[in-house]
Amino acid sequence: MEIYIIYAALTLNNLTSFVEFKGTDFESYQNCKVFYKKHKSAIALTLQDHLIKQSSPTPIISHMGCSPRNVFSATRRSI
DSSP: OOOEEEEEEEEETTEEEEEEEEEEEESSHHHHHHHHHHHHHHHHHHHHHHHHHHOSSOOEEEEEEEEEGGGSOTTOEEO
């Protein structure tokens, strides 16, 4: 069974990295999309707050969405 996650692509100085929004795993893409759409603003605010506290300069959130967890390498970060 495939597990879906909410992720964000972060960009800083032409480099992109990915972070997983930790808290909920989803058993279907549809369930992930429904949760993401309902909580998109809160997820973005939580991520932005985390980035400001962790990094200087602060990366830009270039994309957020749902994806199978196995798409990302083992080097992803979780927040």
